[in-house]
Amino acid sequence: MTESSFDATHPPERELLDDCVHCGFCLPTCPTYQLWGEEMDSPRGRIYLMDLAERGEIELEGAFTEHIDACLGCMACVTSCPSGVQYDRLLEATRPQIERNVPRQRSDKLFRDGIFALFPYRRRLRAAAILGLAYQKLGLSKVAEKVLPPRLAAAQALLPPVRLRSAFAKLPRRVRARTPVRRRVALLSGCVQDVFFHDVNVATQRVLAAEGCEVLTPREQGCCGALGLHAGRADHATARAKDTIATFEKLPVDDIVVNVAGCGSSMKEYGALLADDPEWARRAAAFSAKVKDISEVLADLSPVAERHPITAKVAYHDACHLGHAQGVRQAPRKVLRTIPGVDLVDLPEAELCCGSAGIYNMVQPEPAAELGERKAGNIRAVKPDLLVTANPGCLLQIRRYLGDEIPMLHPVQLLAASIEGRDIR
Numbered sequence: 001m002t003e004s005s006f007d008a009t010h011p012p013e014r015e016l017l018d019d020c021v022h023c024g025f026c027l028p029t030c031p032t033y034q035l036w037g038e039e040m041d042s043p044r045g046r047i048y049l050m051d052l053a054e055r056g057e058i059e060l061e062g063a064f065t066e067h068i069d070a071c072l073g074c075m076a077c078v079t080s081c082p083s084g085v086q087y088d089r090l091l092e093a094t095r096p097q098i099e100r101n102v103p104r105q106r107s108d109k110l111f112r113d114g115i116f117a118l119f120p121y122r123r124r125l126r127a128a129a130i131l132g133l134a135y136q137k138l139g140l141s142k143v144a145e146k147v148l149p150p151r152l153a154a155a156q157a158l159l160p161p162v163r164l165r166s167a168f169a170k171l172p173r174r175v176r177a178r179t180p181v182r183r184r185v186a187l188l189s190g191c192v193q194d195v196f197f198h199d200v201n202v203a204t205q206r207v208l209a210a211e212g213c214e215v216l217t218p219r220e221q222g223c224c225g226a227l228g229l230h231a232g233r234a235d236h237a238t239a240r241a242k243d244t245i246a247t248f249e250k251l252p253v254d255d256i257v258v259n260v261a262g263c264g265s266s267m268k269e270y271g272a273l274l275a276d277d278p279e280w281a282r283r284a285a286a287f288s289a290k291v292k293d294i295s296e297v298l299a300d301l302s303p304v305a306e307r308h309p310i311t312a313k314v315a316y317h318d319a320c321h322l323g324h325a326q327g328v329r330q331a332p333r334k335v336l337r338t339i340p341g342v343d344l345v346d347l348p349e350a351e352l353c354c355g356s357a358g359i360y361n362m363v364q365p366e367p368a369a370e371l372g373e374r375k376a377g378n379i380r381a382v383k384p385d386l387l388v389t390a391n392p393g394c395l396l397q398i399r400r401y402l403g404d405e406i407p408m409l410h411p412v413q414l415l416a417a418s419i420e421g422r423d424i425r
Helices: 014-018 031-036 044-053 061-071 076-080 089-099 105-116 121-139 141-147 150-157 191-198 198-210 226-231 235-249 261-267 281-290 292-299 328-336 364-383 392-402 411-420
Strands: 183-187 212-214 255-258 291-293 312-317 341-344 386-389
Touching: 014 089, 031 121, 031 281, 044 061, 044 089, 061 089, 076 089, 076 292, 089 226, 105 121, 105 226, 105 386, 121 191, 150 198, 183 198, 191 198, 191 235, 191 392, 198 212, 198 411, 226 235, 226 291, 235 255, 235 261, 235 281, 255 261, 255 281, 261 291, 281 291, 291 292, 292 328, 312 328, 312 364, 328 341, 328 411, 364 392, 386 411
Parallel strands: 183 212, 183 255, 255 291, 312 341, 312 386
Antiparallel strands: none
């Protein structure tokens, strides 16, 4: 028997590979197949490559890595597959194989290492925010986008409007319920979320308190490891998962609330990530069982806070790691429909990723740009007054291609405005 091209550390499982019957139902929902029409850039094509590598018939370097790297990991194929193929598990087993066994070009490695030296660290992000503010005030972004290499141009173009007061603000560790306590929850404040989208965390605390939740936000929390898990950096993801579990498991809470789709998706997978670790397996499973997206918590609570009307046509963009990876689609819509006056509309090609996908829009800027333009066009087509989506990466990506044409918010910010009677414009 030919030796597998994968190493012995958690390779893609043969039984999962065999689940795929190559029916093609995944093709219409796969972003890269829609862009290029290449079989090897479809989910079934990538599974075929994994199958060949598992049998030792192809090596990991070269075409195999190129096609796996080109995958966004959006998991739309998981939603559309009638056979229940677990492409998410296959991809998350394959990417660490590449990271361990395939040498990357020096420039590629340095760029990826730079991302992971910055984004998981709030202090470094705050320092970057200071530089970003100066950069924006000098008006360098348009010039830089023309002269920088594609990856660096994409990274700088995604920088959100910087407000230092928000970037350096700290959330209260405890927010008391404004009604008799219905639930006690802990909040993941996040990395990029807390520095560049601090207002979303503030809105999350306020809405939960208004709906009768006591909210604990541990100050010592760090990165949850989501970027590392999705990019195949297993050691990074495992270490961050353990730190996050250790921080939150000691809190006497009913739920661990997340308002970032990518983070929530990864945190719900800690049980699988640490299943083989005898010290952490049970703790990880118990932790993951408590993790809920903010929309899930609010949808399970009958509203008690008064909603003031917001008369607006609101387009809802399904973040892939919420809709596809977590299967959370109805809860955000249910919550938004509690706001009087909101006309909630879905987008054409709602299943297609916007091109953000963790670090994808920085390491694969060309296809990400095509998908970003396509998503922006679909948003314009429904002519909304406002766009809402539950992931900071999506907000940054869509803002790049939509500009200031349409206001964009996290759903919880819209709900907070309704509860507090504030104008959203």
